Amino acid sequence: MLNIQPRIESSKAMVWCSPLIAIILTMLVSSLMFILLDVRPQQAFEVFVIMPLSDSYNLGELMVKAAPLMLCATGLAICFRANIWNIGAEGQLLIGAVVSSYFAVQAGEDAGISSIMLILLSGMLAGAFWAAIPTALERFFKTNIILSTIMLNYIGLYTLLWAVHGPLADPQGYGFPESAMFAEAVMLPLIQEEGRASVSILIAIFIALITGLVLFKTLPGFIVRVYGEEQAAARYAGFSSNKVVWGVMLFAGALAGFAGSAEVMGPIGQLIPSVSPGYGYAAIIVAYLGRLNPFGIIISSLFMGCLYMGSDLAQIELGLPTAITGLFQGVLLFFMLACDFLINYKISFTSKKVFSKPLKATLINNI
């Protein structure tokens, strides 16, 4: 008989097994879906797994997709660790892209490395500013940060649309909602011969590594984790809640803003309405898949980048709608949440009736 028992201590092994189980389950469900769509699962597997990793161009594209995901997810993971539900990475990314585009279109071919740095900085500041709004509202008025960040995502999207239709529209663009192409001199250096992968992926990995070290090996990281696990304990220890909330929100905003500027100054090269195919939302899944651990996020964002690539290729090769990405993401996140059940509960097949009350209350939903 199936027997479900709460665990006395949450399982460390399951914390890392659960995303793997979730990925396997997602693959099973998607195979089923491919069969229904008249696509052989082997063919789909080839498109989604083999092809993105096959040649250097595709690998580069994978990096292009993984970089913004990694940057956003690293910031979000820190927020979620502190139990702050920042859903605003998408808006912060878009505002970062808009503001850095404003400066980038003005730069000429004689711009040097310092201009690149300044433009990137402007994007980071813009993202941080966009994150500062909900933070201030939360601190001063106790508004719900989930709702305010989501509202700011919409406002950010319309700001982008307003910018490409109005002030930043290319004067020679025949009325297309696009900015002028940026000068070569303000583009981020590429890391491959052919392809579009820029240094942003290296910066993203570097930031994730540093964030991981800070989170697990230093006092500020410890404070963030304590604050997220038990606010009362953090208060008792004298940790300032203002510092934590402002710190993690501005950090996440700056990273998302950086991701936005790296997008327009890298693979895209101009400001367009579709700067982000929902990176900010996908980053929530990436953060969870990486167990809110910056080291894990490096891997999970590469995985998610692969999924994005696969959907692009599936559209070309198999004629499937691109909406399939969102579907897979959602299925994956659901399975993740369901598998996390295994962290706090043990399922065994016994016939004996076991006393199911744990010795002490387990912390359910500790992440």
Add this chain to the structure above:
Amino acid sequence: MDIELIQQILIAALKTGTPLLLIALGELVTEKSGVLNLGQEGMVLMGAMAGFAGAYYTGNLFLGLTLAMVAGMMMALLFGVLALSLNTSQVATGLALTIFSIGLSSFLGSSLVGSTIPGFNSIAIPLLSDIPFIGALLFNQDILIYFSFVITACTWWVLHKTRVGLTIRSVGENPHSANALGIKVIKIRYLATIFGGAMAGMAGAYLSLSYTPMWMENMSAGRGWIALALVVFASWRVGYLMLGAYLFGIASILHLVMQGFGFDISPNLLAMMPYLATLIVMVLISSDSLKQKLSTPMSLSKPFDPKLH
């Protein structure tokens, strides 16, 4: 301002406010039972897609409406299995539900984009619709708007005047006491969540079968989120909720009004208005934090595991 223009604005506010009212009513009941379902946006989209698909393929609008409500209920059930049975975090599960539903609805509905159907017609109620001013406003609308009036009244009555309502509220205020009294807390929470799904589905059907009779990816445009703010704004009261929904309706069409008056502002900036209004309202309501604390269901978004008690 002449009387005709005011009437036009009020009719438009009623039409834009109705989906918000329906979503928020469902969420209100869900939250009263102590469950915070952030998946409203997703359930609305699934409802809109399923409703349009149903009406498009069968040619029957009511079949579409039913299908929309079933779709919303299925999504709510999915939320329930995770958040209520497996005790996952309600916030994370709700967000997951939205992300999943956005993907699923755009995937399933991708072949329907661009199709059109004749939506629900307005039905003039004899005699009443002849009343000047109010007649055209309240008694010459489509059937879903009449439904929304009836459902609002029923929800208020059930929540505050019946045993069922008392049970729902007790589960949301103090599940431990309710459990001790023999109330099946999880069952009540499931039912309240599924009611929320049905309402969100109906709101979706209103969008895709009446408001703009077509299907488009992400056509709910954040209404699910705005409705969540609306529930807080109404401090979990049905009457305020109805009023708030129409006020939000006015805020959402303000840009059309301003364009009508000949203000030359970029349509993209004006399109921000509903979201900006929501932000501002959120700040305004939070100024009275004590009142808000008192009106929030005590165990909102706190999981309850009957095995542990």
